[in-house]
Structure formats: structure tokens, C-alpha cells
Amino acid sequence: MSGSKFQQAPHKLLAIPGPIEVTNEVLDAISQPPMSHVSPGFVKIFKECMDMTRQVLYTTTGMPFIIAGSGTLGWDEVSSNLVEPGEFVLVVNNGYFGDGFSDCLRAYGASVDHIRAPLGDAAPSIDVERALKKRKYKVIVVTHVDTSTGVLSDVKAIASVAKSVSSETLVIVDGVCSVASEEIRMDDWNIDVVLTASQKGLGTPPGLSILVASEQAIKVFESRKTPVTSYYASWQKWLPIMRAYDSGTPAYFATPPVNMIYAYHASLKQITSGLEERFRAHQKASERIKAVAKQLGYRQIPKKPSIAANGMTAIYVPDGFVPKDIIPRLTEHGIVVAGGLHKEAKDKYIRIGHMGTSVVDEGRGDIELIEKALKASVRK
Amino acid sequence: MSGSKFQQAPHKLLAIPGPIEVTNEVLDAISQPPMSHVSPGFVKIFKECMDMTRQVLYTTTGMPFIIAGSGTLGWDEVSSNLVEPGEFVLVVNNGYFGDGFSDCLRAYGASVDHIRAPLGDAAPSIDVERALKKRKYKVIVVTHVDTSTGVLSDVKAIASVAKSVSSETLVIVDGVCSVASEEIRMDDWNIDVVLTASQKGLGTPPGLSILVASEQAIKVFESRKTPVTSYYASWQKWLPIMRAYDSGTPAYFATPPVNMIYAYHASLKQITSGLEERFRAHQKASERIKAVAKQLGYRQIPKKPSIAANGMTAIYVPDGFVPKDIIPRLTEHGIVVAGGLHKEAKDKYIRIGHMGTSVVDEGRGDIELIEKALKASVRK
Incomplete structure (x- = not known):
């Protein structure tokens, strides 16, 4: 998809809710x-x-x-x-x-x-x-x-x-x-x-x-x-x-x-160059990540799917886990995510960003990488 | 001087009092x-x-x-x-x-x-x-x-x-x-x-x-x-x-x-890596530009040399010239300078920046280019 000759330095995937990966x-x-x-x-x-x-x-x-x-x-x-x-x-x-x-x-x-x-x-x-x-x-x-x-x-x-x-x-x-x-x-x-x-x-x-x-x-x-x-x-x-x-x-x-x-x-x-397509890509990526997270025992902070954002996912870590163990594990598997921020649940959840080129440019494989890392995060 | 492999795109020398050329x-x-x-x-x-x-x-x-x-x-x-x-x-x-x-x-x-x-x-x-x-x-x-x-x-x-x-x-x-x-x-x-x-x-x-x-x-x-x-x-x-x-x-x-x-x-x-050297380089470049400008009939806005900045030069254009002719001429000769800003003399003077790598890295030849352009600016 990229037509630029510019080459980014190798780095771990930035999957926090901003700053995000850029093209x-x-x-x-x-x-x-x-x-x-x-x-x-x-x-x-x-x-x-x-x-x-x-x-x-x-x-x-x-x-x-x-x-x-x-x-x-x-x-x-x-x-x-x-x-x-x-x-x-x-x-x-x-x-x-x-x-x-x-x-x-x-x-x-x-x-x-x-x-x-x-x-x-x-x-x-x-x-x-x-x-x-x-x-x-x-x-x-x-x-x-x-x-x-x-x-x-x-x-x-x-x-x-x-x-x-x-x-x-x-x-x-x-x-x-x-x-x-x-x-x-x-x-x-x-x-x-x-x-x-x-x-x-x-x-x-x-x-x-x-x-x-x-x-x-x-x-x-x-x-x-x-x-x-x-x-x-x-x-x-x-x-x-x-x-x-x-x-x-x-x-x-x-x-x-x-x-x-x-x-x-x-x-x-x-x-x-494709705004409506972009919104759909965000919805699709969000659904995929939220579905995988659910399977693994992560639980959404938003109480209903209709009030959950499409550009990020905030999830309580599964029972028996704590963010301070999960976050470094995710980093080991190549993705940088964010910890909690809301004062009532700060130490119980993590936040994953999935916006911009990470969801629009499927060739990057960013969503697959997030899914893989999430799966690895709860493996015994 | 530069150890970086990064190559800047070719461009006219930015010689305004900020933004300036960067390394x-x-x-x-x-x-x-x-x-x-x-x-x-x-x-x-x-x-x-x-x-x-x-x-x-x-x-x-x-x-x-x-x-x-x-x-x-x-x-x-x-x-x-x-x-x-x-x-x-x-x-x-x-x-x-x-x-x-x-x-x-x-x-x-x-x-x-x-x-x-x-x-x-x-x-x-x-x-x-x-x-x-x-x-x-x-x-x-x-x-x-x-x-x-x-x-x-x-x-x-x-x-x-x-x-x-x-x-x-x-x-x-x-x-x-x-x-x-x-x-x-x-x-x-x-x-x-x-x-x-x-x-x-x-x-x-x-x-x-x-x-x-x-x-x-x-x-x-x-x-x-x-x-x-x-x-x-x-x-x-x-x-x-x-x-x-x-x-x-x-x-x-x-x-x-x-x-x-x-x-x-x-x-x-x-x-x-060399702060005092840097201040001296600014003084030297400033003296050179101000001396050339003076020879060409430009006149300093600061009333005495002791109250003239070392990182920029603000000069009234020589008699018979106006900034709106001089500035495009300077651009033709490769340097971008700024117009006047002070309300009492806005249309009578120009401003040249000479800061940072343009004065510190002599190999770039930026100061020579400014001198040359100034000379060309008043040629009949």
C-alpha cells in the first residue's frame, strides 16, 4: 500500500490509544x-x-x-x-x-x-x-x-x-x-x-x-x-x-x-482518500480484537457493545492475572499497550489502541500481531 | 561534520530569524x-x-x-x-x-x-x-x-x-x-x-x-x-x-x-558539545554579514553595534530600493529572508537569520551564500 521509499526503523508495534503507528x-x-x-x-x-x-x-x-x-x-x-x-x-x-x-x-x-x-x-x-x-x-x-x-x-x-x-x-x-x-x-x-x-x-x-x-x-x-x-x-x-x-x-x-x-x-x-472505508476498517478490527479478548477471559469495560469505541479496547485482565504481569508479556510478544487510567479500576485493566494505518493497511499484519500477543499473554 | 546517513531534500537556504536550517x-x-x-x-x-x-x-x-x-x-x-x-x-x-x-x-x-x-x-x-x-x-x-x-x-x-x-x-x-x-x-x-x-x-x-x-x-x-x-x-x-x-x-x-x-x-x-565555540561562531558570522551589508548600503536598525543581535540582522534596504523588490531577488539567489515586522518601519527593512548549523558548520557555506546573495541584491 505504501508508495514511499522511506523506511521506518524496526520497532515494537505501538498499540496504545495514542500515539499510534504512522505511515x-x-x-x-x-x-x-x-x-x-x-x-x-x-x-x-x-x-x-x-x-x-x-x-x-x-x-x-x-x-x-x-x-x-x-x-x-x-x-x-x-x-x-x-x-x-x-x-x-x-x-x-x-x-x-x-x-x-x-x-x-x-x-x-x-x-x-x-x-x-x-x-x-x-x-x-x-x-x-x-x-x-x-x-x-x-x-x-x-x-x-x-x-x-x-x-x-x-x-x-x-x-x-x-x-x-x-x-x-x-x-x-x-x-x-x-x-x-x-x-x-x-x-x-x-x-x-x-x-x-x-x-x-x-x-x-x-x-x-x-x-x-x-x-x-x-x-x-x-x-x-x-x-x-x-x-x-x-x-x-x-x-x-x-x-x-x-x-x-x-x-x-x-x-x-x-x-x-x-x-x-x-x-x-x-x-x-477513503473515509467511509476507513470507518468500516476500524469497526472490523475492533470486533476481531474484542472477540479474541473475550474468548481469552478478558472482560470489556464498556457495559454494552453499542457503547464500545472502535479505535481502542479497554479490558479487565482475566481472573488470576494482573496488568503488571500481562503488559510486559505483551511487550515480549511485540506489542506495546497501555495500563489503566480511570481511578476506580486503574490496576485491573489494560488499554489497546487499534487506529489508523494499523487497521487500514492489512498488509502490515498489526491486528494479527495483537491477536497473537493477546493469546500468548494468558498462556500458562 | 555530519555523521548521519540522512540526506535532506534540496531546498533554498532558510535564512529567516526562525525557523532555521536544521542538521x-x-x-x-x-x-x-x-x-x-x-x-x-x-x-x-x-x-x-x-x-x-x-x-x-x-x-x-x-x-x-x-x-x-x-x-x-x-x-x-x-x-x-x-x-x-x-x-x-x-x-x-x-x-x-x-x-x-x-x-x-x-x-x-x-x-x-x-x-x-x-x-x-x-x-x-x-x-x-x-x-x-x-x-x-x-x-x-x-x-x-x-x-x-x-x-x-x-x-x-x-x-x-x-x-x-x-x-x-x-x-x-x-x-x-x-x-x-x-x-x-x-x-x-x-x-x-x-x-x-x-x-x-x-x-x-x-x-x-x-x-x-x-x-x-x-x-x-x-x-x-x-x-x-x-x-x-x-x-x-x-x-x-x-x-x-x-x-x-x-x-x-x-x-x-x-x-x-x-x-x-x-x-x-x-x-x-561546544557551547562557547558556538557563541563565538554566531558572533563571527554576524560580524561578517553586517560588514558586507554595510558596504552595500544597507543600514542596521540597532543604533549601536553593542546592541545588535548575533543570531540575526535587521537592516534598512539601501536608498533607491524597497524590500518587496529585494526579497524576491534574494530568493532568486538562493536564500529566503524575512520582511519587516515593527510597525514604524515595516516596509523599509528586511531581516536575515544566521543561527545554528548555518553558522556552526562552515562546510555548508551558508554564510558565503548569504553574502553573495546580498551583493547580488543591489547589483544594477
Whole structure:
């Protein structure tokens, strides 16, 4: 499948829920000599990244913000640009990352209410409806896939219910662990912000914060009454820059991470060449890995298959085993996986990532390798 | 000089004041397959980056913060961690970047006073002394080299005078355009924070915010009375992470940009192999370029040689020429330079960067190429 002459150094398979394995084309792109961030060549690449990011999220009118940072920076963007101090935010919280986003919102002065789902569960949209009827929320925040548990939220249903109860409320999706591995149709589903990072489904090394805002979100931002409460994350600074690049003109606020942008561009070209096929490949790989894990006595954290992510698997280790023995065994068999992260079950489960080229390029044999390693992990 | 088998793609010489040309070793390192950010291999590389960053700044006790972002993010770190809302900050302002830092400080609630130097000049330390005697400042901020004008401030003298008048005032140096091209002795000179980015003297592609804080700065941070006013830039989040990596243990707040860290590591290894030699090489190259420019009728923006940076040259184009003709001519002759940035003289001058491998590796012939292109630029 790879047309690049670039050869990756031999290494163990990176099967954590981000960073993930990347293609030869991505590594070839990242190693190009840096060019000027205001040169016509770079402006073209950046503009194409904006357009392809829109494509991945099925939006024609969304405004992408692509900034040096980690996924977390997207939380700052939402908290400091779309919420004014004292305004109410509803967080649909199903784990570690819901807690983190809430912390961030509070740091910038928001009043945060929660709908909490128990470990392994997703909050039902009826709870969202009830909460929105009780109080006026400026924004509602949902983690699409909580990387700590692999729980997938039904963001389509939540956005639909939210907009029908309160059309002015902005729907924010934390898609760090879902963009390009789960379908998200921003325009059709009425989602106002999707924020993510480069190192998961987007198949690029970590180092880019990627966020797309709807026209409604931009309007809400532009009609703020109080000053933006951040600087590096401020859309007052970034919006003119993104608009300039979007119209083919360079502009300067902070130096863009040019090599990371080349890498992202190379990955987006591969991703947008077959988006629906890509989602299906993620589903297929996920089903295979989850089925093998089940046979071996591993137990899913998500309580139902319908709320389990397609880009990762979070599983309790079989009885009689502990992660601190299983993880090194998996490494011996060639795959690097992640330990638990959710505080209630930290030492009882492991997390496996299966996103991007590992699931799309079957010739790599990555899914077979994960299956083999899982089987070896519980052999006596 | 290069021992790497990696070959860069042919390209025009990047001679802007950042991003700069990088070595084959740096591009080889950035194109390694991503590894887990909590693996022992990555922890070792990150820890070595922290130690070598200390070496570059001649500090043994400073705490480095290395985060995905641009240099600007360092402003947010200072403004939201070291200054509490309403506290007074003195900005020694000699251009575009002093204005930017002030904006950032105000966004987080600081009360900002300025000492402004006219275009091409640096504020004398006597003015700093006078200001500090009039009012108690929490921090004083100095841009070491203002990338918009090439003016070099005497941060050693300013820190000395500041600490003698008000020992509790923290001295903050914006070293984005000076670290590794100008000498900075953090411990000896009593500097509390040096903030910078990866893409200038540090010879790495853009995408890393790098900041080192003194023990006094960390103490001031730890004795804050009000909550930190940012999230992604919050040391409450980052300090435990940096301390963990510093002691050889992984920790997680936001995913570090692993490939950027490999690249930074490769560059730091080259930089720390001969730091004083490197500073001399920058001085020598700078003198050569400035002398040639003078012969050709270009005129320095910095009013005296003693306040001209060694890593870049900002020059008014000769009479009868305009930058928008000169810049494409320079490109035709193989070098990419930057236009003006300071609002008072934007369309009258150009900026040339001469940092990192371009000045250290004489075998590349970069300085000769810049000289030749400059000569060709004014030929009738």
C-alpha cells in the first residue's frame, strides 16, 4: 500500500490509544527541511490541511484551528473563548477526560454541572434532556470516546436532543480519541465544536491541537461581552490567522509547527482518500480484537457493545492475572499497550489502541500481531 | 561534520530569524517511529532534554518545562503562574514582542507598566533602576533579542540592577530569539525565567515551548494566594510531570510531542558539545554579514553595534530600493529572508537569520551564500 521509499526503523508495534503507528509517508513528510511559515508553499499546505480537516468531519462551513499543542489545548480554547466567567456549562462526564475538561472550564471561571455515568457506562440522552430543561447552559460538553475506558458516547443523539431543547446551547465534542476512527458528521448532527489532537485516528505524531468550530460557535465567540480569558488559546488572536490562511494569505501570531503540519498533511491525504472505508476498517478490527479478548477471559469495560469505541479496547485482565504481569508479556510478544487510567479500576485493566494505518493497511499484519500477543499473554 | 546517513531534500537556504536550517541528525531523529510517551526509552530522552536545556542556560537548579506549543505559550506560563490578578509587572519594551508579552500579561489580569525604547534602541538599565525604585513589581520582563528589530538587550545588567533594587522581583527573559545564539548564564546573572522556542538557536523545527524557571520563581509560584488563571499553561499541572520525568519516572497530563522531543534531543547533543565555540561562531558570522551589508548600503536598525543581535540582522534596504523588490531577488539567489515586522518601519527593512548549523558548520557555506546573495541584491 505504501508508495514511499522511506523506511521506518524496526520497532515494537505501538498499540496504545495514542500515539499510534504512522505511515512511511507521514515520517517522510515530517523529515522535510523546515520552510518559512509565511511562504506560498507553506500557506498552500496549511490551507489544504484546513480543507481536509473539514472533510474528515463532514463540514463545509466549520472553521478549523490548527495550533502547536496537545489535545488539551482545545479545552482551553473552548473554556476561554466560548464561555464567559460565571456562565453555566453541562459536562456529560463518563470518565477521566470529563473530569479534566471540567477542571479546565472552572480554571477559566465557568460554573460546571455534571451528568455522571458510572464506570463503563455512557450517560443516556434523556438525562441530557432533563438537565437542559432545568437550566440554561451556554455549552454542553461530551467526550466522544473516553480514552480511559473506551466508552463511546452517542454524540449524534445528544446533539439532537440538546438542540431541540435549547437551540442556542453550543454542543462541544471532545473527539481526541474518536476523530477519523469514529464517524462524526458535524453539519448534519448539529455539532458546534469538535476538538482533537494529531496522534490518534489522525495518524500523525503528537504535537498538534486541532479544533473545528461551527458558524454558530464563531458567532457566539464574536458576541462575547467580556474579554477572552486566555492568550495562546485566544481566538481573537487565531481567528484572523486561520481566516488568512484559509483565503491563501499568510499571517502571523505564533510560529506554526511546520514539520508537524507536513506530517498532518501527508496523513490527511491518505485518510481522505477513503473515509467511509476507513470507518468500516476500524469497526472490523475492533470486533476481531474484542472477540479474541473475550474468548481469552478478558472482560470489556464498556457495559454494552453499542457503547464500545472502535479505535481502542479497554479490558479487565482475566481472573488470576494482573496488568503488571500481562503488559510486559505483551511487550515480549511485540506489542506495546497501555495500563489503566480511570481511578476506580486503574490496576485491573489494560488499554489497546487499534487506529489508523494499523487497521487500514492489512498488509502490515498489526491486528494479527495483537491477536497473537493477546493469546500468548494468558498462556500458562 | 555530519555523521548521519540522512540526506535532506534540496531546498533554498532558510535564512529567516526562525525557523532555521536544521542538521541531518535532527531530521533523522524527528522521523523515528513514535514511541509511547510513558516508556522507559522516552523518559530517558525527555530527562536528557531537561538536563541539556539546563546546560545551554548555565543553570544547575532551574526547572525546565518542555511543552507542545510555540514560544508564545511561555508568555502564558509566566502571566498565569507567576503573576496574580492586579499585581504590577514592568515590561522593558523594545518592539513588537514587548507589546505582545504585555497583551498576554493583561489578558491574565496583570497591571503593566512599560519602559519603552525608541525603534532601534534598548532601554538603559538606569531607567529600570528608576522604575523599580518608584513601584514594587512582582516581575520584570525583558525581550533579550527582539526578532522584529534585532535589538539585543543587556539582560545581565538589567537583572543585576533589578535584583539590587528589589530582590523579590522576578526577572523574566524572553529568549525566543537568543537562546543558544547569545550567552545567557541564568544562575550567575540571577535570572528567574528564560522562555524560548525550538526553532531558532536551538536548531529544531518549530513546535516546542521551552521554559526554565529558577528555584525562586518556583517558590513564588508555590506561594500563590489565588488559583492559576490558565489550564494548558498551568504549572500546577506541569510541575509534577516535569519533576517526575526529571527523576526518571513517567507521568501524564497531556501527551508530549514525542517526535519533536527526539529532534530537540538530537539538536541539544550537537549544541552542548561546544557551547562557547558556538557563541563565538554566531558572533563571527554576524560580524561578517553586517560588514558586507554595510558596504552595500544597507543600514542596521540597532543604533549601536553593542546592541545588535548575533543570531540575526535587521537592516534598512539601501536608498533607491524597497524590500518587496529585494526579497524576491534574494530568493532568486538562493536564500529566503524575512520582511519587516515593527510597525514604524515595516516596509523599509528586511531581516536575515544566521543561527545554528548555518553558522556552526562552515562546510555548508551558508554564510558565503548569504553574502553573495546580498551583493547580488543591489547589483544594477
